[in-house]
Amino acid sequence: MTMKTKLYHHLQSTTTKNPQWNTLLREAANKSLFTKALSLYLHMLRSGASPNAFTFPFAIKSCAALSLPITGKQLHCHVFKTGCLLEPFVQTSLISMYGKCSLIDNARKLFDENPQSRKLTVCYNSLLSGYALNSRVKDVVVLFCEMRELGVEINGVTMLGLVQPCGIPGNLGLGMCVHGFCVKFGLDMDSSVGNCLLTMYVKSGEIDCGRKLFDEMPRKGLITWNAMINGYAQNGLANNVLELYKEMESKGFCPDPLTLVGVLSSCAHLGALSVGKEVERKMEGFGFSSNPFLNNALVNMYARCGNLKKARDIFDGMPVKSVVSWTAIIGGYGMHGQGEVAVELFDEMIRGGIKPDGTAFVSVLSACSHAGLTNKGLDYFGVMERKYGLRPGAEHYSCMVDLLGRAGRLNEARELIESMQVRADGALWGALLGACKIHRNVELAELAFEQVIELEPTNTGYYVLLSNVYTEAGNLEGILRVRMLMRKRKLKKDPGCSYVEFKGRVHLFFAGDRNHPQTNEIYKKLNELENLVKDLDGCKKNDHERREEYLNSMGVHSEKLAVAFALLNTRKETEIIIIKNLRICGDCHLFIKLVSKIVDRQFVVRDATRFHHFKNGFCSCKEYW
């Protein structure tokens, strides 16, 4: 007989046992062992002991944490029978439980039934956070006003309930108002309130306000650092994430899984494989290796950095795979042009009983479009709403426009846009514009361009894309028009850059760059390569024509510098050279294709949306240049 069972037996055989039961319950609930706490409660009832005001708060809290409304209601009955309902400790935990179980009206009823409620800050706070959780913003505000009118004390927890719903886009005005109240009541220096305000700012995209608050916070805890790091990560500011993470470590803070998730997702964004690997080592060192969130982030990071094999190994080793894990690996294969594998995995996921969500559909649809699996993609799109009840959003329509557009079905793509119910975004018209470039459709490109710059007037990528459409059509007047428009709007094309990671360092190149220490050797190598490309015979007819065009417009593009640098420094023939390019689409694919044939090396180029694998002058992505 174990110690534990002995203890149960002992407890069951005594008559005055409430205090012991209560201690056990409290300990379990405080350690977040909520299932255990509830089973202790049941044991207690069976043993004949009656629960009291010191028992209920922990049992009720456990119900709330596990989101068990039916058990919660049963507990409410027990409370009623034992006459504990007017105990403030019991009442507040019941209100909080109803709020967390989405039974906010029950919470309100309980609050109103007891006149004492309107005198106690804790009662107001629990109802307030319930309204916040259930997105009842108006009720939150009304309740707060009532507190002020009645002169009920307002504390930090009150403000937390108020701040929470302000993170929803559109509520920032209210949020700033709440921030003002915090300052007025001297609660803005409370670290929890500060963390909450910080989260509110970064969630509404006001990252600079968030940073200002962060810098001003006198006591920054791990949660504060995490909120800022993940705020940067969610707003796509991956460089800031890595910078802040370094600063955090230099101040002696130990990261937790939440920190590392943000850092890994930024590594994935930047393709910073060496930092990502370092994070993986840290994960192992701190004993976070089995954290499912971190493993999902790791799969995503390896997939996006080009190491699909490693991503797959980690994925296969995960004991529990959620829809997020599947989405990460499916997206990985999709980006690498292995749409067939992505589709197989998606079907396998469904067979395994995992219900796909909107994001899972985005990854499988984009995999289909990159691999040219047009009909398969159309099938998935059809099944999305019919079978899974998921209404397609703008992001799904973008994938479909991309899918149809790449396949040359431009009119169908346009019809799809016209028929859809959701509001079009920039990505949608951008996808159509991209397809027009592939299929050289100037007229439709002009239409798509007009729409896209209406929605994203400062995104220079689209201007460049239209200009490239005109270039290919030999329309000089058009090119000029785009340039004039950019000048009029004071837009400058941000310089595209390419980079190669070599021995744990990132070597970055801009077009015409001469800043690299090996500049002379790089240009010499590039010159050599250009001459080889010029003399190359035996490429396909289509490539031949393109080569002529390419040779007529030779410039020192960033990708070329990256290729020359990589060939200069890596000797192993089996080594794959990965070049990252942050532009909307790389224009030097032909050069890389030809070089890969000449020097018999493998290249992987990543642009903003996907990877292109080059081997022996062959590109495995079904791309339609």
Add this chain to the structure above:
DNA sequence: GTAGGGTTAG
């Protein structure tokens, strides 16, 4: 001996 709150992957 007791209650109310904040950060979480694509």
